[in-house]
Amino acid sequence: MAAQQSALQLQPELIVVTHGADTPLSPSALDESLSAEARLTGLLPAGGRLARIFGPVNRLHGRVAGTPHESVAAQYLRYFAVRGITEGLADIAARLREDDAVDGAYLKPPAEPPIAPGGTAYSVAADAPPVTPNFEARQGYLDAAPQGIDARWAWTVPGGGGQGVRVIDVEGAWRFTHEDLLANQGGVIGGDPSPDRGWRDHGTAVAGEISGDVNAFGITGIAPDAFLRAVSIFGPGSAAAIRAAADALAAGDVILLELHRPGPRFNYAGRADQAGYIAIEWWPDDLAAIRYAVGRGVIVVEAGGNGAEDLDAALYDTRPVGFPTSWRNPFRGGAADSGAIIVGAGAPPSGFHGRDYGPGRSRLDFSNFGSRVDAQAWGREVTTTGYGDLQGGSDEDLWYTDVFSGTSSASPIITGTVASYQGISTAAGQRRTPAEVRARLRATGSPQTSAPGRPASQRIGNLPDLKAMAAPH
Known part of the structure; x- marks a missing residue:
């Protein structure tokens, strides 16, 4: 790894x-x-x-x-x-x-995709069969609460597939030629995608979670009717990529930030354990870009990072050498609040796919936590497009994974939830603001649980429940 x-x-x-x-x-x-x-x-x-x-x-x-x-x-x-x-x-x-x-x-420091340490397989399965099976039953995160977010219910409601909502994923690379990413995909609209397979598989997996096609094979995205595009951080850098994404969207649309980087505790990149990695809004230019997007009415969903960090720690209040004098720690909220939705990684139901990571909705050991973390989603056992461990072969357009992980896998679940909720709201004539969506995520959903050594007081928030989220309020 x-x-x-x-x-x-x-x-x-x-x-x-x-x-x-x-x-x-x-x-x-x-x-x-x-x-x-x-x-x-x-x-x-x-x-x-x-x-x-x-x-x-x-x-x-x-x-x-x-x-x-x-x-x-x-x-x-x-x-x-x-x-x-x-x-x-x-x-x-x-x-x-x-x-x-x-x-x-x-x-x-360089930004990286927030895959859980050792969490995603890089071994490609044997040749794909003549017809891709339907893997949707393995997507437990689509199911009703408290196991999942109840996307299946949302699909029965006008707008619940994310109609009228545009999403831009900001990270490194994608494969939009994948067999399950051919509808409602607008491709890469900014930056220079990396040729690296790791970035490409990562972006492909993220896209599948959000807007995988509705068909009889493979997987189905949470918001398959949302229009998904991408901006690469290669070339412009992360802050300029966020700004470009915001400029391509309108109020009520969604940006996903699939990035984290090493923070002040371990200020160097490439750690296999990712200890000390944090959400990118801590850096002043990224914070300014996120606030710019939110100021335009765009909803920003941000991976909380895999550093096992308490984001409420006093360490994050100390202004590093070189940061502007106006900088304040955004993890404290208040006047420095970015306005983004920060996502933590929670455990899937115990025994899902035959593995046990602790009680469902408990904080996974790598996930950052703190009062600014707004919502959680599955950080292990996510079935989606890419990687090739579930279905592989020589053609990457047929690859699927059963083990996508990290705040990498959690953040697209929240993004799909937001797109579905916004689609329902738009169909009802109520386009929601970033503040309204974040408040609704905090006010509803299946509560976080405790695990040995990882009490619910180490906040990663609730797992969304779309049926409750969309209820009249």
Whole structure:
């Protein structure tokens, strides 16, 4: 697994945040930003350049007009990523921090897909049969509460398949030619998908959970009528990918962030155990991008990470060297709250697929937890597209898995739930806001249970129950 993970890594990202006020866009704010950009570009080694995370200045006004962030839109002029340089990034960050125009300059460790440590098989099963069997009975997460989210009930209700809802998955790569991903799929609309099989299988598995096709074979997605597309973090980086996804959606649509990275406890990538990995909103540019999306009315679902971390720990209140002075720990909520739905990983029913990870809906040992974690879903034993351990062979378009795992497998279940709930709400003439959806997830669902050494006080939230979630309220 460690060798596989090393192949999945991005390069670290060097992020620069300039000084500036959270005010409306104005000629003076623009002039100040352009001056800082030119000055800082001159400090970079040959070949280096600054890329604006929130896109070209001449388009920013149109993106924020009419949103709650219009009055503070000048903040988005402050965020840059350094491109064209891969060596000596820490020294460059230190040099940039000495300039009066710079409020922060920091290195982000590479983002990785939040698969549970050792949790997903990479051994491909024997050749596929002439006709793919129907695996839907193995998708226990579709079943009625308290075992599953009751997607089967939602499919009987107008809009319950996610009609009228668009979803964008932000991660690394996908295989949209898969036999069970041919309807309601819009493909990759941003970034450069990784050629790495690990990223490709991961994205394919995620897509299957959310919107696998309705047919007589393979699996069925939770919200098969939702329109799914993808943006890769390769090329733009994670924050710019989130911004691009938000710009491609409308209020009430959904972004899924299938990423985590090593936090301050173990600030280096490639750990086979993923200890200390946390949700990406802790980094200032990713936090700003998530808030940008939520400010546009887009619902953001975010993997909570597999680091076995208590996100309420005081450690996360300490501002790291290089973070801007305005940064506050988003895991505390309040004024720093990202507005995203953070997802933890819970156990499937005991004995499902013949394995036992503890009482159903108890926190899996790798899952992060804390007061900001909003909801949980299955973090083990998820049947979906990709990987090839359930059905393999020479053609990847026929591959399926029985063991997709981590906050990787949990977050698409929540995303599918949100798309289904939004579809039902839209059909009833009530398009829901990000705050309304998050509150509904917290107020309903099957409660978290305790396991030895993992009490329910280590919060990962409830497993959604679509029937209860969609009840009149």
